[in-house]
Amino acid sequence: MVAVIHASRSFRTVLNYNENKVREGMADCISAGSYPKNVVDLAFNEKLNRLRDQAALRPSVKVNCVHISLNFHPSESLSGAQLEVLAEDYLDRLGFCGQPYLLYRHYDAAHPHVHLVTTNIRNDGSAIKLHNIGKSRSEEARKAIEEKYHLVRATDSEATENTVKSAYSQRIEYGKSETRRAIAGVLAGVLTTYCYGSVAELNALLGLYNVEASRGKEESRIYKNRGLIYRILDSQSRAIGVPIKASLLPGKPTLNFLEERFVMNRIVRRQHRSRLRNAIDMAFLKGQVSTVNDIVGLLKTQGIDTVIRRNNNGELYGITYVDHTTKCVFNGSELGKNYSSNAIKKRSGERDLPVSPLGQSGQKEWVKRQEKDIDPRLVPVEQSIETNITGDFMETLIGPEYANELLPWELRNRLKRKRKKKRSQDER
Structure with missing residues (x-):
């Protein structure tokens, strides 16, 4: 069994996702814990309001919706009653005993799986801590349930892989669904x-x-x-x-x-910027990096997708990091100048290649020929990977925080206009 836990600020969004699956015939709502009615008698608003009312007992907690999926091996055939017992046992071990929850059984994948929607606000107004819940509590609960109910055990690599995926982990293929x-x-x-x-x-x-x-x-x-x-x-x-x-x-x-x-x-x-910066710096220090694609592969092993943008000539002009562990997205420049597209290209040692005189159609062959003709002995010493990594890493450690994002955009534009006006006056 593999458990994936996500926290959210919107009960409506999570419920809509599951209820849409029900309307499509791809899921069933099979159980409702701590609800005043049977699950078959509950309307959408009744499901939603029960969770919202519970969360309202602690209005200061904004992240109060918990969305969990329990995934089983394709060879396992579990009845609805078995899934209800198993899901409630998992919630109890996780510290959610007595919490209102909805249990959905989905049929949209090759393996059997269920979705649980609940809240981390208790009846007395206290909040169940969600920080690091996957490793601190869910992993122990998962192993205990696998043993108790004789389920196929998930390997540690499978469990780790699933904890860094987003809530919707499949690419859309046009034409396969509405x-x-x-x-x-x-x-x-x-x-x-x-x-x-x-x-x-x-x-x-x-x-x-x-x-x-x-x-x-x-x-x-x-x-x-x-x-x-x-x-x-x-x-x-x-x-x-x-x-x-x-x-x-x-x-x-x-x-x-x-x-x-x-x-x-x-x-x-903001509190997660340092984690991402450190991950990028350590990837440069530990890995053999000679192109931007190398750093993309190294970061992916840590649950970080790196979205790179290149022009028609293959030159890098933009980079964005998607950290699935902290659920944060940063443009490279938002992390600091050492993590922008130009800095990453420089640190990785990737060089711009001349544009093909044959135009775009001949660019690939031109690039291959140019790469073969480059003698690595002619590369200047200051472009070596170790030099770039050490300098950028030390600058990050001792340099000031990247402060530009702390300024409102209106003020940034005002400062830009002032500098532009001053330059024009100096030219006169």
């Missing part, structure tokens, strides 16, 4: 779970699941009216299919909704 519901499923798993500070950072996260949020071109009516659409991407990151308006999706994830989250997320994620 577009609106597929996009809604991805948004339910990431919008209120991850901390991102801009539409670009959100798209770096959504792109992992072949989804994009778009405001359209600046001259378009959508952009001028502050509209937002979501669409599916193909394997080449090109938009495909019919775009869906944000206002038509569950929870209405419009631009106004996102901008409110941007402000809150920028504050919440």
Whole structure:
């Protein structure tokens, strides 16, 4: 058995995800613990309000929705009654005894699995601590349940791998499911779970699941009216299919909704910047890095997806980090100048190659020929990996915090205008 735990700020989003599966015939709500009615008699609002009322006993706790999935081996055939007993036993061992919960059995994967929706606020108003709950309590509960109910044991690598995945861990494939519901499923798993500070950072996260949020071109009516659409991407990151308006999706994830989250997320994620910086620095110190792709692979082993952006000539111009452990998304420059795209390219030793005189069509062959012609003995000493790593790492340790994000964007633009005005006056 593999258990995956996610904390959220929105009961409605999590419930919509599971209830949409029920409407599609891909899930059943089979149990409701500590509810006044039987599960078959509960309406959506009754399910939602019971959890919200419980969470309201401690309004200061904002992250109060707990979404758990229990995944079993494909060879195991468990009845609904067995799943109810097993799920309640797991919650008790996790410290959620007596908490209201909803149990959904899903049929949308090759292996049997259930989803639990509950809250970490007790009847007396105290909060169940969620920090490091996966390692401190869930791992012990998982092993005990596997032994008690004679389940197929999950290896440590499988358990570790699943703890760093997002709530929605599958890429959308256009045509395999209805577009609106597929996009809604991805948004339910990431919008209120991850901390991102801009539409670009959100798209770096959504792109992992072949989804994009778009405001359209600046001259378009959508952009001028502050509209937002979501669409599916193909394997080449090109938009495909019919775009869906944000206002038509569950929870209405419009631009106004996102901008409110941007402000809150920028504050919440600050405490996790150092963890990501250290992970990047240690990857450079420990691994054999000669290209940007090498550092991408090293960070992935630590649960960090690195989204890189290159132009048509293959030159790196942007980088974004998605940390699935802390659920934070950072553009490289938000972490500091040592973690921007230019700095990472320099630290990895990757060199810009000349553009093919044959145009774009001949670029790949041109690149191959140029790489063969480069003599490593001609590379300047100051470009060596060790020199770059040591200098950047020491600068990070003793340098000041990256303070630019602490300034409101209005003030940043004002300072830019002042500097530009001063330069123009000096030129005169």
